[in-house]
Amino acid sequence: MKETAENLIHLEHIPSGIFRNLLEFTFLQHFEVAEEELQDHIEVGSYLLARPFVAKCLGSLSLVLNPQNCQTYLDFSKTICCAEMLDTVHCYLSAHLFELPHLTRSLEATERELIVNLRSKGVYRLCTLKKENLTSGNDSQTEAARYLYSFVGSEHSGSWCRVTKFPFMAEKWSFTTAVLHNYLFVIGGYRHKVKRGFEFRMASFRYNPFTDRWISVARLIKVARKERAVKSKSSKKTNSVPL
Structure with missing residues (x-):
């Protein structure tokens, strides 16, 4: 050299x-x-x-x-x-x-x-998923609803393609969605089979399109608020104060 x-x-x-x-x-x-x-x-x-x-x-x-x-x-x-x-x-x-x-x-x-x-670089794609499946259909319809779909191609010649499958198995579910930094958050719950019938299980998941992976994240906490009355007695009247 x-x-x-x-x-x-x-x-x-x-x-x-x-x-x-x-x-x-x-x-x-x-x-x-x-x-x-x-x-x-x-x-x-x-x-x-x-x-x-x-x-x-x-x-x-x-x-x-x-x-x-x-x-x-x-x-x-x-x-x-x-x-x-x-x-x-x-x-x-x-x-x-x-x-x-x-x-x-x-x-x-x-x-x-x-x-x-x-994370915002690259080609944007329109995606869709079934956020609610509160009425059970036949097996083929339920199976098709368990996927996140992406529209690939031009507006006139493109088509919807399966991207990833939901990270849970259920016939009925109800979720809301949010997107943050190109992560998809699915928040809600689904019906889970137990010994005596079914129960609705709360759940939250995060999907990373770069790694094609779902991760379970902290779910919402449902807090039941109860009003309590504190009574103070006097010689003439009683007052109730809700807390």
Whole structure:
């Protein structure tokens, strides 16, 4: 490798194994890097401005990111000032925003806002689900109602496609819905079979379209308010004060 001034660039400080892997990928399109070696390969590739090699490493990194190692890779990307690696970790945090509150809360406000905004990127799709099924139909109708549907395609030639199935099995249910940061919240309840007939079970679920997963979340608490009267007696009259 030579600079424009024809001076040699000394690469003694770069591990020979990493440099060999870079050359094999560049000239032979062969890539085989273990997970525990990804950090070093990304650092060298970023230092040598080998963007295709770095992109390949980051593709492997996106497959192995998890809640246990995410913080380590986040800190490392900032240490080596690799914007591409930082973007990869940010995308993972964004896709798991509510699943990783212990990580997202520790970020600075601007970085946290960036991660939240990433969830709104991409193509918007119209979705629909049956929020109530209070009258049991036949089996095929009930089965079809258990899915979240998305409209795919243009307005004239598109069609409704099944996206995901509800995280519960019931013939009757009643829910309301809300969307926050591209998460779908389904809040209500469904009929549950018990030993003596049925009971209505309160439940709340959260759907993440980036991971295609439902998670049970804290359900609403139904509080029964009772009015109590406190009577104070006097020699002439009695007053009742509702609390």
